[in-house]
Structures are given as structure tokens and as C-alpha cells.
Amino acid sequence: MVRRKDKEAQVKKNNVSDARTSRRSFLKGVSIAAAAGSAALVTGCIPGKDALSSEGFSLKWEEYFKKHYRLMTQEEKDQTIARLVKLAKIRHDLDIQMSSRPARENVLYGYAFNISRCEGYMDCVKACVRENNLDRKSKTQYIRIFEMEPGQLDPSTGDGKYFHEVPVDNKFYMGVQCFQCENPPCVKACPTKATWQEPDGIVVVDYDWCIGCRYCMAACPYWGRRFNWGEPEIPREEINTRQHYLGNRIRPRGKVEKCTFCVQRTREGRLPACAEACPTGARVFGNLLDPYSEIRYVLKHKKVFRMKEELGTDPKFWYFID
Numbered sequence: 001m002v003r004r005k006d007k008e009a010q011v012k013k014n015n016v017s018d019a020r021t022s023r024r025s026f027l028k029g030v031s032i033a034a035a036a037g038s039a040a041l042v043t044g045c046i047p048g049k050d051a052l053s054s055e056g057f058s059l060k061w062e063e064y065f066k067k068h069y070r071l072m073t074q075e076e077k078d079q080t081i082a083r084l085v086k087l088a089k090i091r092h093d094l095d096i097q098m099s100s101r102p103a104r105e106n107v108l109y110g111y112a113f114n115i116s117r118c119e120g121y122m123d124c125v126k127a128c129v130r131e132n133n134l135d136r137k138s139k140t141q142y143i144r145i146f147e148m149e150p151g152q153l154d155p156s157t158g159d160g161k162y163f164h165e166v167p168v169d170n171k172f173y174m175g176v177q178c179f180q181c182e183n184p185p186c187v188k189a190c191p192t193k194a195t196w197q198e199p200d201g202i203v204v205v206d207y208d209w210c211i212g213c214r215y216c217m218a219a220c221p222y223w224g225r226r227f228n229w230g231e232p233e234i235p236r237e238e239i240n241t242r243q244h245y246l247g248n249r250i251r252p253r254g255k256v257e258k259c260t261f262c263v264q265r266t267r268e269g270r271l272p273a274c275a276e277a278c279p280t281g282a283r284v285f286g287n288l289l290d291p292y293s294e295i296r297y298v299l300k301h302k303k304v305f306r307m308k309e310e311l312g313t314d315p316k317f318w319y320f321i322d
Contacts, residue, residue, distance in 0.1 A: 056090040059083045069206040069245065070196065081245060096241040098249060101267045103200035109261050110201070110288040111275075112298045112318045113175050117282035120145055120166035120173040127277035128177075131262055132248040133240050135232040142226065142259040143177045143274060153305070153319075175283075177274075178203065178224035178259035179307070179315030189219035195256075200267075201288075201316055202260050204246040212254040221308050222315070225258045261285070288316070 063083055067076060077100045088094045125143045134140040146158030148171060155174050167173070184203050187195050194209035195216055217225045231253045243249040244264035251257050262272035266285075270276075275283040286295035298304065302320040 053090060056087060059087050059090070063087070063208070066208070068193070068209050077245070084245070084249065092236075094236075094239065094241060096243055098243045098245060099264065099267075100245045103198045103202070104267060104269075106287075106289055108201045108288045108316075109180065109266060110286065110295045110299075110316045110318070111180075111261070111272075112284040112295055112302075112304065112320055114282040114284070114322065115148075115172055115174055115319055116321045117280045118145070118173040118175060118278075119280055119282075120147060120162070120168075120171075121279060123277045123279055124175065124274035124283065127273040128259070128262075130238060131240055131265070131273035132259075133232055133234055133243070133250050135228065135230065136235070136238075137233040138229065140226050140228070140232075140257075142224075142257075143175055144223070146174045146176065148172050148174055155307075174319065175274075176223060176307075177317075178220075178261075179222050179313070179317035180261060182314035182316060183312060185219040185221070185311075185313060186216035186225065189215040191215065198246075202263055202266075203258070204260055204263065205256065205258065206246070207249075207251045207255045207257065210255045212256065214256060216256055221311055221313065225256050228253055228255045228257055 063080070066072070066080055069077070072080065081098050081100055084098055085096055088096045122145055125141055125145065128134070128143050129136075129141060132142065134142070144155075144160050146155040146160045147162045147166075147168065148155070148158040150170060150172070152158065153174075155176050158174065180197075180201050180203050182197075182201070184195075184197060187197060187203065190210075191213060192209050192211055194207075194211070195203060195205045197203050212227065214227055217227065228251050232250055234250070239250075240248060242264060244260075244267070247260045247263040262270075262274075266272060271285055275285045284294050284298050286293035288295060288299075290296060298320055299318065302322075304318040304320040306315050306318055
């Protein structure tokens with residue numbers, strides 16, 4: 001026979017246990033909901049916006065919790081690429097080809113710009129926009145061409161917003177983009193290590209680890225980075241479907257992006273889009289480690305200079321005159 005006090009104590013104990021269980025269940029449910037909400041906001045998986053299937057949501061969830069690119073094994077990189085390809089198909093009905101091809105051995109890329117040949121046509125800018133899936137709405141550009149007065153060699157003194165027939169008499173033109181510094185201050189400034197220098201000299205970004213703080217933009221002395229206020233808006237027929245994870249894949253919003261010497265092209269042995277499009281031959285690109293490359297010829301036989309060499313950034317982008 002159970003005593004009344006013992007029975008009351010047992011009932012009280014059961015109620016406390018139930019309360020603890022309920023609290024655990026409640027907190028667990030809140031945590032899951034919060035995590036799912038955070039993932040949805042960060043990855044853009046918002047109900048009614050993309051109408052993702054359960055498969056699409058699952059893929060987005062896996063993307064949200066993936067490792068930093070440099071910590072992934074090759075198998076994990078392959079899985080990431082496969083997810084992004086599937087998501088492109090689910091979200092935009094696009095069949096893309098995405099690569100994670102690493103740097104080529106014995107290659108260090110360099111660039112030279114002939115200011116006596118550039119005539120300010122901006123074919124390079126247009127080619128870069130198309131190749132790298134840049135946002136058309138904000139008119140994002142990685143390359144800027146400045147119209148310069150004779151005797152001036154600092155682009156900040158030039159006109160980067162000219163809209164008239166070119167070339168203009170008694171003017172010359174200078175192109176500016178990311179200079180892929182050997183000692184890049186942007187890399188040092190990044191608090192999440194989302195940007196780094198690859199063995200081939202290209203400074204890249206893992207866009208999924210960029211938090212959009214823009215410290216790298218403040219650190220760059222060459223105006224080489226752009227903040228992406230929104231996901232790129234590109235006409236469907238103009239989307240470049242040949243992409244690289246560290247290059248021209250369509251970036252999420254709220255990220256800092258930059259020129260990568262068209263890593264999706266150059267790691268396949270092709271020229272960057274800007275160099276290929278230049279109608280006057282003002283742009284020279286090649287392997288600095290190859291003594292027979294055109295870039296090495298320019299450095300050896302032309303009078304070259306680099307911007308702000310006193311900063312010690314050691315940019316791999318030179319200017320020269322015929």
C-alpha cells in the first residue's frame with residue numbers, strides 16, 4: 001500500500017520529469033527551427049522565392065555546413081561541385097559545367113599592359129563582364145579603363161567614366177584590375193581567411209566563407225575588389241555555364257568578389273577573356289616561370305613599371321611603353 005505522502009512525492013517527481021522533457025523537446029525544436037531559418041536566410045532558400053524541392057533544400061543545407069575550400073579533400077570538393085551543378089538545374093533549370101581544377105605545376109601568372117597601344121575601346125571590360133557572370137543591374141566591372149593626361153601615371157588622376165568617341169588626341173589609357181600581389185594586403189585583412197593566394201599566384205575567394213565585412217576592400221591599394229549587394233542579375237542567354245568554384249560561378253549576395261585572371265580559362269591553358277578580346281594587342285599575359293613566354297620578353301626588353309611599388313605588395317601586373 002502506497003502512503004499518501006509517497007504518492008504525492010512520486011506525482012511531483014513525474015511532473016518535474018515531464019517538464020524537463022518538455023523543455024528539452026521545446027529547446028531542441030527551437031534550435032532546429034533557428035538553424036533552419038539561419039540556413040535559409042544565408043543560402044537564399046526562402047519559401048516562395050525559389051520554391052525549392054525537398055532535394056534542393058537538402059542540397060542547400062549541405063552547402064551551408066560544408067568546410068572551407070582549403071580544408072576539403074578532393075572527394076569533398078567533387079561532392080561540392082556536384083551539389084552546385086544540381087542546384088543550378090533545380091533553381092534555374094541551367095546545365096552548368098563547374099570545375100575545381102587546381103593550379104598548374106611550374107606556373108606563376110603575370111600580366112603586362114601596354115599603355116602606348118590601348119585606345120580605350122573597353123572591349124576588355126565587356127568581355128570580362130560576360131565571362132565572369134557579373135551583375136548587369138549594378139554594372140559591376142572588375143576592370144576599369146582610365147583616360148589619362150600626358151605626363152600622368154596615377155590612374156586616380158584620370159577619368160574612369162568617360163563616354164565619348166575614342167581614342168582622343170593627346171590622351172592615353174590605363175587599365176586597372178586586381179594585380180594579384182605577391183604580398184597581398186587583402187589576404188592579411190580577411191578575418192575569416194576566405195581569401196588567399198594560390199600556387200600560380202592568383203588571389204582567390206571562397207565566396208561561401210566571405211562574410212562581406214569589406215576589410216579586404218579597404219586594404220587593397222589598387223581598387224581591385226567589388227562588393228556584391230545582390231545576387232548577380234544576368235540575362236539567361238548570357239550566363240556563362242563554364243564555371244570554376246573559385247572563379248566565375250554565380251556568387252551569393254553580400255560577398256566581395258574580384259578578378260582571378262579568369263581562373264576557369266587560364267588553368268586550361270587559355271588567355272583571360274580581357275587579353276583575348278583586346279583589339280590592339282595592349283594586353284600581355286603568361287607564365288613568369290617560362291623564360292620563353294611573351295610576358296618574360298616584355299619584362300626583359302621593355303621599360304616597365306608597377307603601381308605603388310613603395311608599398312611592398314609586389315604586384316604581378318606591369319605597365320610598359322613600346
